[in-house]
Amino acid sequence: MLVDKIGLNVGSGGRQMQDFIKEVILKKLGNNILNVLDDSAVITMEKGRIAMTSDSYVVSPAFFKGGDIGRLCICGTVNDLATSGAKAKYISLSFIIEEGTSLADIEKIVDSVSITAKEAGVMIVTGDTKVVEKGRCDLMYINTTGIGVLDEGVSISTHNAVEKDVVMVTGPIGDHEASLVIYRKLIDLNIDIKSDVAPLNLKIEELIGQTKGVHAIKDPTRGGLSGSLNEIADNSNCEIEIFEDKVPFSNGVKALCDIVGFDPFYLASEGRYVIVGSSDIEPVVKKVFGNGASVIGRVNSNKKRGVVMHTELGGLRKLGVMDGIQLPRIC
């Protein structure tokens, strides 16, 4: 019998935990591997390479416009797997829940996990639940591990960008972080921005099924577009040159950045990719991701300049890695 608020006993290994697992987790996420409920999940793999990723989700607030921590943790995991060209298959889910959190909130989050996992075509195969005293966590943290499989010959990495590659983004950048800034009421602005959080793994599978030209994929999460481009430039030992007027931003992100003084090139997305590859990938990326996808620049041979941007005014600006965090400016 479940109570309305999550108590410490839900993580204690006793009857309350059994009830929680049966009535919430298995009901919403159950499948033939998870339902076994052994301490480790047993998965039959095909021969070949697997990709593995791990991430922790501590987003505050746990519910935001366009998603919640449940949707975010699945999207983040499958999107990370897809950056190496792997097909996401299995996910583990560990919950750390703050004592006193309402069961209804947890059920909403688990529902989100379930819907998003179906959307992404992945199974939740194992997990864990811990409850910590009130104040030691903010509603709920989630840790995931994801496993994906790689087809033979697929080699996509931030180390693989080469001269003359095109640099593309799959849509407007920065909406996820911008929506959180608004939603946190850090600044009381009436701007309508929805998080872009979405699972993109199946689109990447479609893309690399249609072209062999993709060399590097990176999701511009923390550190934003600038962070992703710098990582690719660093790892591939090349220069990336982009054009400010080609980089898509939503009106909401532009408005927020204008007012508060944030730089949109450093705002995180959770449903966008930077894709680098030979010039023939452009029509394929546009076909798969829609017309929001655009070429924003190109890769040059090693000139040691890192990432540079041609500004709309025609000037040249270095796009460095963010140092510290962005804070709203006084004026």
Added chain:
Amino acid sequence: MKSSADIFREIADIKDRMTLMEVCGTHTMSIAKFGIKSLLPSNINIISGPGCPVCVTSSGDIFKAIQLAKKDDVIVATFGDMLRVPCNGDSLINYKNVKTIYNPMDSIKLAKDNPEKEVVLIGIGFETTAPIIASVIISADKDNIGNFTVLPMNKVVPPAVELIIGNKNNKIDGFILPGHVAAITGKKYFDFISEKGGRGVISGFDPVGISSSIYELVLMIKNKKSAIVNNYGCVVSDEGNVLAKQIMKDVFSVSDAEWRGLGVIKKSGLEISEKYSKFDAVKKFGIKNVKVSESSGCICGQILMGNKLPVDCSNYATKCTPSNPIGPCMVSSEGTCAAYYKYFRD
């Protein structure tokens, strides 16, 4: 109207060596963001002056704010970029009862929502922000808010510009003047520069506005013309915003103020006037002036005066970075060193 491309083509034909100073932090950021320096010929140099209010806040003032933030019953309300301003290795970001606001009026709501706490708003900014802080104090007075005060740190621009003009090493040929400050104060407020034989252009902040202001200023320098030109006429009038100026005069009185990197500048600060003294956090909490020494090795004072560049400093990008700033110019994202670090660092 000339396009920016035309403007930069014409500027490229000017061969005289000249140094321009932008006084406003938002200009510093905009010039870097739009890549304007890369469009200017090497004989035209633009440097940044002491126009970022956060950067020039002294360690002594931050020390006062930290003393308040340490009190259990106090909420310190502040603009976000004040959080990292250093004071003896400490800063406001380390204290849980510091609340970031964007609209200073929100600090009154904070006071109403937390009647058991004392809310202290950090009053920071130049003439642009000072009337807003003043109107918050007037609102608090009207609404009879007893648990609200302001820690006054507001400053005014002219004394710092006069200090630069009067400096015997001064190599500055002309000033790009802050459009937002001038919107409040009016164009005439800056006439003292031309009266001393100097020149300046009041500028807006978009790429075309800044480019055309640079062009105007470069022509004036070339022709040795001494004047103040208003190139932000859609916002700035001769007299400025009369109501805002009156509010400032009512709520504040002029005082000496300490500027980080520059020291005490006479008549450059705004303290809360006698009439509104019950909203003065210094008086309410009996905060004493404590001398806090600024970091050694820092050459921000010289940078703010236009004598040195960030790259001339041994701390720059080594000990002093945006996440661990030592000097004022690295403190705010608008500071000269922060802009250099972000946009020009190799």
